[in-house]
Amino acid sequence: MSPAKPENFQPERAQPEDTGKPGWKEAVKGFFFERLGLDGVAALAAHKRVPIHSRSLFYFLGGMALFLFGIQVVTGILLSLYYKPSPDQAFESVRAIVTEVDFGWLFRSIHSWSANLLIGVLFLHILTTYIMRAYRRPREFTWLTGMALLGVFMTFGFSGYLLPWNQLAFFATKVGTAIANSVPVVGKYLLLMARGGEEVTGDTLARFYALHVVILPLSVLALVGGHLFLVQKHEMSVPEDMIKKYGSAKKAPSMPFVPHFLLRDMVGWYLALGVLAALAALFPWELGQKADPFSSAPPGIKPEWYFLFMFQALKHLPGQLFGIEWLEGEVVGVLFFGLLGLMVLLVPFLDRGAATGRPRRVLNFFAVLTVVFFLYMTAWGVLEKPAQEQPAKTPQTTADSPEGPPVKGTP
Amino acid sequence: MSDSFPRRSWLARCLGGGIAATLAALFYPVAKFLRPRAATSSGALEMVAPYRMDQLKPDAEGRWPSPFNFGGKPCLLILVDGEPRAINAVCTHVQCTVEYRAATQDIFCNCHNGLYDINGRNIAGPPPRPLEVYQAVKGSGKPGQEEIIVSRKA
Numbered sequence: 001m002s003p004a005k006p007e008n009f010q011p012e013r014a015q016p017e018d019t020g021k022p023g024w025k026e027a028v029k030g031f032f033f034e035r036l037g038l039d040g041v042a043a044l045a046a047h048k049r050v051p052i053h054s055r056s057l058f059y060f061l062g063g064m065a066l067f068l069f070g071i072q073v074v075t076g077i078l079l080s081l082y083y084k085p086s087p088d089q090a091f092e093s094v095r096a097i098v099t100e101v102d103f104g105w106l107f108r109s110i111h112s113w114s115a116n117l118l119i120g121v122l123f124l125h126i127l128t129t130y131i132m133r134a135y136r137r138p139r140e141f142t143w144l145t146g147m148a149l150l151g152v153f154m155t156f157g158f159s160g161y162l163l164p165w166n167q168l169a170f171f172a173t174k175v176g177t178a179i180a181n182s183v184p185v186v187g188k189y190l191l192l193m194a195r196g197g198e199e200v201t202g203d204t205l206a207r208f209y210a211l212h213v214v215i216l217p218l219s220v221l222a223l224v225g226g227h228l229f230l231v232q233k234h235e236m237s238v239p240e241d242m243i244k245k246y247g248s249a250k251k252a253p254s255m256p257f258v259p260h261f262l263l264r265d266m267v268g269w270y271l272a273l274g275v276l277a278a279l280a281a282l283f284p285w286e287l288g289q290k291a292d293p294f295s296s297a298p299p300g301i302k303p304e305w306y307f308l309f310m311f312q313a314l315k316h317l318p319g320q321l322f323g324i325e326w327l328e329g330e331v332v333g334v335l336f337f338g339l340l341g342l343m344v345l346l347v348p349f350l351d352r353g354a355a356t357g358r359p360r361r362v363l364n365f366f367a368v369l370t371v372v373f374f375l376y377m378t379a380w381g382v383l384e385k386p387a388q389e390q391p392a393k394t395p396q397t398t399a400d401s402p403e404g405p406p407v408k409g410t411p
Numbered sequence: 412m413s414d415s416f417p418r419r420s421w422l423a424r425c426l427g428g429g430i431a432a433t434l435a436a437l438f439y440p441v442a443k444f445l446r447p448r449a450a451t452s453s454g455a456l457e458m459v460a461p462y463r464m465d466q467l468k469p470d471a472e473g474r475w476p477s478p479f480n481f482g483g484k485p486c487l488l489i490l491v492d493g494e495p496r497a498i499n500a501v502c503t504h505v506q507c508t509v510e511y512r513a514a515t516q517d518i519f520c521n522c523h524n525g526l527y528d529i530n531g532r533n534i535a536g537p538p539p540r541p542l543e544v545y546q547a548v549k550g551s552g553k554p555g556q557e558e559i560i561v562s563r564k565a
Contacts, residue, residue: 171507175522178506197447199483294485295477296500296510297521314505315523319539328539330504386521 044232048257051238051249058128059236061121063265067272068118069220072156075111076213083163085209087202090165091290098287109280115157117276119306122150126344130367134237135347136354142234143348145227152223156216157304159208170291172303173208174200179314182334200293240357299386309377310337312384340370456482457562464495464549465556468513475511481545481561487511487518488547488559491529497547497561498531503540518542 022030033039050059082101084093097104126146129135135143162173177200180190196203238249246252255261289298303311310333317329343350343366351360461479467490469475478485478500485500485508498518500508507522517534518527526535531542549557 171522175505175507181506192447193445195447203447292477294480294500295508296485296487297507299521301507301522311523315537317537319504319533319537329537330539 045258046256048232048235049254050236050257050261051242052253052255053239053242055128055132055239058132059261060265060268061125061128062231064268064272065118065121065125066224067265067269068114068121069224071114071273071276072111072118073217075107075114076217078107079111080213085163085205087165087205087291090163090205091287094164095287098284105284106277106280109283109285110276112285113276113279113283115160116304116306117272119153119157119304122153123306126150127371130347132237132239133351133354133360134239136237136351137348139230139234139237140348142227142230144345145223145230147345149220149223149227152216152219154306156212156220157306159212159216161304162205162208163212164287165205165291166288167291167295167298168288168301170200170293171297171301173204175301175311176303176307177204179310179330179334182328182331183338184331184335244357302381305378305382308381309374312377312381313337344370455563455565457560458482459550460486460488460495460497460547460559460561462488463552463556463558467495473514475513478508478510482563486545486561488561489518489529495547495549495559496529497545497559499543499545501542502538503533503542504536504538509542 033042050056079097082093082097082104084090094108098108099105129143129146158173158176162169177191177194180194181187183190192198194204194207195201196207235249236254238252242252243249302308313336314330314333317333319329321327321329321332347363348354351363352358353360458481462476467476467488476488478487480486481497481499487498487500487509489496489498489511500510502509502520502522502525504520504523504525507520507525509518509520509525509527511517512519516529518529518531519525520536520538524536525533525538527538527542528534531544533539533541543563545561545563547559547561550560552558
């Protein structure tokens, strides 16, 4: 195809498909297709199909996660234009973003809300992938890259939480990194590497900032690239019962990805955009108080909801299990959650009957147990009131003050 | 050249070894760079606390004076029978900063509900070990308004 002539760009000629012969649009398209090798992409897009069945809704979750990540990239870049990663300026710069910069409140709130929705969508994406047994051969590495992405996004959440340098974030980071200290053998090293020192300081903030804006985004690009490549390579997973019903995955009903499924995807993205805008406007993300590294932790310290189940477990594990001195509850808790994570990671390899379609009763039992445990602990963590209020009901008079003022109970 | 020592494999090993040495030379400074700087202070320490005796009392909301920076770690100053007592305020559970509750005369951690008595002993909740108690003595100043000297051994 020859390159477009200048006179072809007249606006009055730009009518779509008025004649059968190739117009300027086709010429432009041909120009780029020839030089960029877009035929392959077009062929892939035309080839990609999405199965239709009762659980087709599950297929939207991956695209939704990708969309929310796009929101994070855009709002994150915008926030980085005003944010200053130092203990003296971080809190003030975020305050300036939400109070002084036009629409700063909106972008900060959307960034925080979208981050939380993204983690939620990823949880559902993993759960539905498990339900559909979509990790079975040859898609084990799709599962593994997905789990790595969950890890990266949870680290995103943890590191981003500290950046405003408020009380809640400071202590959440202190606790979170101290938990790394409980890991046997390498714990101390992990803690030092995470904090950039013995304590949570400006060096910690700098490390978390570098993690949040450079290291993790690059990791996501690599991992998402691998994940999407594998999804295209192995095509969409068709559930076992559909294969059984229609004889093969190819014969099961499906729709083209472009444009049929993509347009449905976009409906979901529009909805998500609306939900985000509504959440940001109605429930703006709080800033809290500036971190004071030497003050007592304020009541009501809580991590983000997706860490709450671990936090709650740590809260209620005793110092020593069964009264044995070396059996510290915290270490046992950390090992337990480490093991749990490893089991989830290895699901495609633990499901030995996946190839033959044998039911996975034992695995399902543990999966249900894990989900119930997660939901129960999270709900408990959300509903539990700070214990600070309890002793205030029985104030005691103290005689230790030389001035002897009446000691008030805490409110 | 004998077959047991072919020149080609020797060259390949040299190349591989050279690349490995180069990588090691590159990663060594990176690994050292990532390792945090040495702690600002450690070992023995003595300082005058930022509170005088008459300032050790709850504020209008019942909150005891905040811990202060003692060698890079928060340190709690409390009164026991009119004498100052300094306690490391870092909870032994997961390193939150504890607070003194004058009303109940105990030390409480808001993060995971850890409870200590005024001797720093862990009495309830998840903390596995007691808090470290430092030495605190009254220094110069008018009676009732003396400064407080906090110290710890190496």
